Amino acid sequence: MVWVRLRRRRAQEVSVPRVSRPLIGISTYLEQDVRWGAWRLPAALLPDGYPRLVQRAGGLAAMLPPDVPAAAAQVVARLDGLVIAGGPDVEPVRYEAVPDPRTGPPAPERDAWELALIDAALAAGIALLGICRGHQLLNVALGGTLVQHLDGHAGTPGVFGEHTVKPVSGTRYAAIEPEAVSVPAFHHQAVDRLGRGLVVSAHAEDGTPEAVELPGERFVLGVQWHPEMGEDERVMRALVTAAA
DSSP states (O other): OHHHHHHHHHHHHHHSOOOOOOEEEEEOEEEEEEEETTEEEEEEEOOTHHHHHHHHTTOEEEEEOOOOGGGHHHHHHTOSEEEEOOOSOOOGGGGTOOOOTTSOOOOHHHHHHHHHHHHHHHHHTOEEEEETHHHHHHHHHTTOOEESOOTTSOOSTTOOEEEEEEEOTTSHHHHHOOSOEEEEEOOSOEEOSOOTTOEEEEEETTSOEEEEEOOSSSOEEEESSOGGGSSOOHHHHHHHHHHO
16 A cells, blocks of 8 residues: 555656756857966857856756857757857958958857857747847847947956946837846947847947847847846846746
8 A cells, every 4th residue: 555655656746747947058259279277278168157147047058169050050959048148349241341440350250150040049939149249240140230349338358347228118128127227348349230120129328229129029139238247137037038
């Protein structure tokens, strides 16, 4: 009798559905000269704030180092959501512009990989969040352009500043964060001409577009600031919720 009860209890435990955490892929840096300990090697890197924020928001984090663009659709097919991380300036040739002297060195391999990831995510309809460079690259992927240099949004190299962003009423971002907030930021470029279908959903006090999104049911959002460097989890939680 005890054995029968034990088997029933185990059967009940097995039958209880478990809530799985959505898998969120995060694109990475690719650096050719990285040192740690006695080693000096090329490395795929990601600041710890990105996976930590995904985990705090309820997701599982997976790093996505650059690969051949043709692999992007296969990678995205295994994900529930995608984050395109911050990093170097997008190469101006990607939006048919002549490089400004103040534009940073190009990262063509990363540009090609992340543009392919964005295209694949949009085609698959999975939740997509672009952060800083990722926000700009989302705009470029949809045919938009960038301001190659902007004063006042980047301070001391290696130090994140703070500025206020204000939501645009009626947008997805405004539903996530309905009030003006101070955000951690470091950038010297910005969205110029909007890509196909995108709308601006937040501005800085000087009018710079700070968030863009695709209206509709799909979660497609870009933010110019760095939520992984702050305590506000709402943007990432919205991505994870949409991915789930």
